[in-house]
Amino acid sequence: MDGRDLVRSVKSVGPAGAAWRLRTVTAAWRRMRADAGALPARGAERARVPGPVREVEPGPGGGVVRFARSELRVLVAVNGAVFWGWDGASPEPSYALAGRCPEADPRAVLEPDKDGGWRVVAERVTVVVSRHGAVEVRTPGGVTLRRDLPPRWWEPVGGGPARWMQRAEVAADARFFGLGGRAAGPRLREGTFRLWNSGAGRPFGAGDGTSRLTMPVRLVVADGGSHLVFHDSSWDGTVTLREGEEGAGSGHDRPGTCELRMDGGPLRCWVIVGTPARVLLGWASLTGAPVLPPAWALGHQHACGGVGSEQEVRRIVAGHQERGLPLDAVHLEVGHLDGRRGFGVDRERCPELPVLAEELRRDGVRLVSVVEPAVAVAPGDAVFDGGTAEDAFVRDASGQVVRGVGRAGESVFPDFTRARVRAWWGGLYAELLGQGFAGFVHDLDEPTSFAAFGESTLPRSARHGLEGRGGDHREAHNVYALCMARAASEGLRELAPEERPFVLSRSGWAGLQRYGGSWSGDVSADWAGLRASLSSALGLGLCGIPYSGADVGGAGGQVSAELWLRWLQLGAYLPLFRTRAGGGLEGEVVEHARVALIERRRLLPYFVTLVHLARRTGAPVVRPVWWGSPEDRALRDCEDTFLLGDCLLVAPVLEPGVDRRAVRLPPGRWYDTVTERAYEGPGQVLVDAPLSRIPVLARAGAVVPVRGDDGGLELEVWAPAPGRSGGGLLVPDGGDGWEEPELERYAVRWVGGRLVVRREGEDGVEEPSCPVRVRGLGGGLAQ
Numbered sequence: 001m002d003g004r005d006l007v008r009s010v011k012s013v014g015p016a017g018a019a020w021r022l023r024t025v026t027a028a029w030r031r032m033r034a035d036a037g038a039l040p041a042r043g044a045e046r047a048r049v050p051g052p053v054r055e056v057e058p059g060p061g062g063g064v065v066r067f068a069r070s071e072l073r074v075l076v077a078v079n080g081a082v083f084w085g086w087d088g089a090s091p092e093p094s095y096a097l098a099g100r101c102p103e104a105d106p107r108a109v110l111e112p113d114k115d116g117g118w119r120v121v122a123e124r125v126t127v128v129v130s131r132h133g134a135v136e137v138r139t140p141g142g143v144t145l146r147r148d149l150p151p152r153w154w155e156p157v158g159g160g161p162a163r164w165m166q167r168a169e170v171a172a173d174a175r176f177f178g179l180g181g182r183a184a185g186p187r188l189r190e191g192t193f194r195l196w197n198s199g200a201g202r203p204f205g206a207g208d209g210t211s212r213l214t215m216p217v218r219l220v221v222a223d224g225g226s227h228l229v230f231h232d233s234s235w236d237g238t239v240t241l242r243e244g245e246e247g248a249g250s251g252h253d254r255p256g257t258c259e260l261r262m263d264g265g266p267l268r269c270w271v272i273v274g275t276p277a278r279v280l281l282g283w284a285s286l287t288g289a290p291v292l293p294p295a296w297a298l299g300h301q302h303a304c305g306g307v308g309s310e311q312e313v314r315r316i317v318a319g320h321q322e323r324g325l326p327l328d329a330v331h332l333e334v335g336h337l338d339g340r341r342g343f344g345v346d347r348e349r350c351p352e353l354p355v356l357a358e359e360l361r362r363d364g365v366r367l368v369s370v371v372e373p374a375v376a377v378a379p380g381d382a383v384f385d386g387g388t389a390e391d392a393f394v395r396d397a398s399g400q401v402v403r404g405v406g407r408a409g410e411s412v413f414p415d416f417t418r419a420r421v422r423a424w425w426g427g428l429y430a431e432l433l434g435q436g437f438a439g440f441v442h443d444l445d446e447p448t449s450f451a452a453f454g455e456s457t458l459p460r461s462a463r464h465g466l467e468g469r470g471g472d473h474r475e476a477h478n479v480y481a482l483c484m485a486r487a488a489s490e491g492l493r494e495l496a497p498e499e500r501p502f503v504l505s506r507s508g509w510a511g512l513q514r515y516g517g518s519w520s521g522d523v524s525a526d527w528a529g530l531r532a533s534l535s536s537a538l539g540l541g542l543c544g545i546p547y548s549g550a551d552v553g554g555a556g557g558q559v560s561a562e563l564w565l566r567w568l569q570l571g572a573y574l575p576l577f578r579t580r581a582g583g584g585l586e587g588e589v590v591e592h593a594r595v596a597l598i599e600r601r602r603l604l605p606y607f608v609t610l611v612h613l614a615r616r617t618g619a620p621v622v623r624p625v626w627w628g629s630p631e632d633r634a635l636r637d638c639e640d641t642f643l644l645g646d647c648l649l650v651a652p653v654l655e656p657g658v659d660r661r662a663v664r665l666p667p668g669r670w671y672d673t674v675t676e677r678a679y680e681g682p683g684q685v686l687v688d689a690p691l692s693r694i695p696v697l698a699r700a701g702a703v704v705p706v707r708g709d710d711g712g713l714e715l716e717v718w719a720p721a722p723g724r725s726g727g728g729l730l731v732p733d734g735g736d737g738w739e740e741p742e743l744e745r746y747a748v749r750w751v752g753g754r755l756v757v758r759r760e761g762e763d764g765v766e767e768p769s770c771p772v773r774v775r776g777l778g779g780g781l782a783q
Contacts, residue, residue: 023405027451034462039460043156049150050150051068051132056118061077061108070133071087072085074129086266091268096287097511109122117131137227146168151166163261171244171253172253174220174256175220179217179543180543181518181548182214185535186534193241196477198446199457212521213545215508215509218239223633232269233266235478241257275630276626284618287513289514298607299604301331303333305333313367317363324594325590326600330367334370334372334443335349336350339376339408342374343382344383353436354434354436356436368439369435372407373447375393384412387412392414393413394415394464397461416483421487426495428491438499438502440502442485482508508545511544520549520550525554538620568593595693602707604707605713608732612731615740616743623644626666632682649697660686662684664683669724671698699718700718700776703729714770715730717773719776719777729743732744744759745760
């Protein structure tokens with residue numbers, strides 16, 4: 001690095017003071033020195049492949065296939081999920097799994113295959129292992145969903161972790177989804193995607209290859225069937241995707257390919273096959289059911305952009321009330337913390353915060369605080385002193401506590417991969433609960449340590465406990481935020497056992513849904529950021545995290561009234577609905593905003609039902625339009641429309657100057673929820689999208705729980721097509737506690753020219769438990 005690079009790096013950290021810039025430069029050099037001394041440069045390597053098969057050893061759910069230079073363990077679980085691990089890798093230990101590995105399927109049989117290979121045959125899947133180590137996953141009907149070629153390892157001659165590569169082939173018509181909350185998508189096109197949670201930097205927008213929350217989870221959808229694949233290694237790596245081509249080269253199909261390269265960690269993999277709904281149910285059974293957010297967290301939340309004083313909070317709440325805009329929570333950022341240090345409230349800015357919090361709660365508004373992992377090096381500060389006494393902070397290879405830079409200056413970082421540190425950290429939330437806060441947002445939890453150049457995180461050589469196994473930051477980085485969320489969730493359950501905890505994480509890994517949801521962090525304040533908001537939420541849902549969203553208005557710039565309004569209209573239909581920008585907007589923009597906010601409040605019973613269903617089935621709240629029809633190729637390629645549950649189709653406006661847009665419809669009849677005009681799918685239709693609203697269509701026969709005009713629960717039923725039937729589900733709001741209300745099923749059918757709605761229970765058919773309003777009876781069918 002020469003002098004010019006140093007000058008550029010200092011400028012890159014932004015317009016902070018000279019002392020701050022010096023700290024970031026010092027931190028970057030310190031990190032580089034730590035890694036240079038503890039992580040020797042990779043020198044000569046030996047390449048290795050499995051070699052030919054030698055012997056097999058049958059076992060529960062499959063067995064072990066031994067090759068000349070490696071061995072492969074194959075297991076089919078009772079839920080149909082397939083596991084395989086090379087070089088003796090087993091499913092545990094794993095940060096992704098919800099508990100112990102599921103039981104092996106006793107009916108799965110390991111038997112010889114042709115050409116000297118072997119196969120494991122189970123009820124839902126067949127796994128074929130070739131004599132040189134290729135692994136094929138087939139449906140019971142014999143359709144090959146994926147073929148993983150023999151892996152390759154590169155082992156340092158002087159010892160150390162081996163990097164490895166695994167290449168897989170899928171059907172030529174297959175489409176890729178997932179990899180966490182990607183801005184590029186929701187369909188992942190050809191390209192290389194990094195598997196490393198990114199930290200501080202510029203806001204990201206559509207097409208960005210990085211992600212605050214990444215995980216090696218891919219959902220692959222093709223004509224022959226769908227499957228989810230998860231490589232359970234948290235090390236740094238890349239995924240390179242290449243879509244196939246049908247009829248390529250002399251009329252033969254060219255398969256799609258997925259190449260995974262990892263810098264270390266075990267080569268182990270889970271595959272789940274079936275319909276998208278069955279796949280996500282199996283994924284939830286592996287990694288854990290999503291936690292239920294409290295009911296208030298499904299409403300409208302607003303993040304303060306200022307200093308976070310009590311006066312600012314009162315001004316925001318009063319502004320919403322004066323304009324008749326619903327508001328359910330106000331988020332305070334680091335400005336309300338004493339010296340920007342975690343857990344301590346600034347008494348000058350917030351002298352009577354518990355009183356304010358109680359007043360707001362009576363009006364239905366909660367306060368949410370930001371929490372960051374960086375702990376300021378401040379002797380006398382309770383958190384720093386307590387963590388020092390607990391020996392809670394990450395150390396380097398020489399045994400010294402690692403020092404980085406957080407918002408409050410020089411900082412140290414708790415090691416959340418140790419159980420006793422999680423217990424200590426979880427108890428700290430008592431301070432903020434006592435101040436009246438009802439929820440918490442984790443920011444800079446990748447973790448971020450600001451640096452003038454290089455990576456804005458801890459040294460890769462920093463040591464972590466990793467649940468007693470020991471290791472360094474190369475393995476711990478991607479699971480750091482997951483473990484922090486676990487610490488918060490478990491701590492809050494002990495401190496406030498009667499209420500469901502509200503924890504939002506910017507970063508995370510597979511299994512984050514067990515502890516809370518995710519917000520996307522800083523999204524660019526432009527139309528690309530708007531599109532990225534949708535892509536991120538859809539991608540996370542397909543990776544098992546149903547509760548997520550992005551800040552309306554983005555970060556890092558001013559947005560036009562049109563962009564802000566279109567963003568708000570999208571956000572009103574995402575699980576996490578949080579606004580940030582929008583100050584100073586008046587006139588018709590506010591009136592249009594009121595319509596979107598009131599519609600979100602009207603749909604709250606539907607959102608409550610959807611999050612309960614997500615907990616029980618793993619199904620995302622927001623879903624791609626192909627969710628119920630994955631065989632429809634046109635739907636698989638549709639990226640600007642989504643399903644909200646089974647009942648509603650939302651078509652946001654993602655470009656400026658649009659007042660009409662094309663909408664791709666799944667099969668069936670669909671009603672415009674404003675005009676009640678009917679459209680027939682599958683196919684593409686052109687619908688109005690005035691500035692006042694975005695197109696939202698309801699599926700014919702749907703039963704949508706809503707809030708009625710009197711504030712009570714109501715069933716909005718959309719008439720089925722003549723001769724057809726319909727139905728829907730309702731989970732009544734059980735409040736913010738742990739009670740899970742009974743699910744109610746409703747059937748809708750025509751009887752003698754009259755539409756009848758009945759509740760179906762174990763004791764027979766009953767009258768609905770709330771009023772019913774039928775819509776779509778007078779709407780004409782579009783020609």
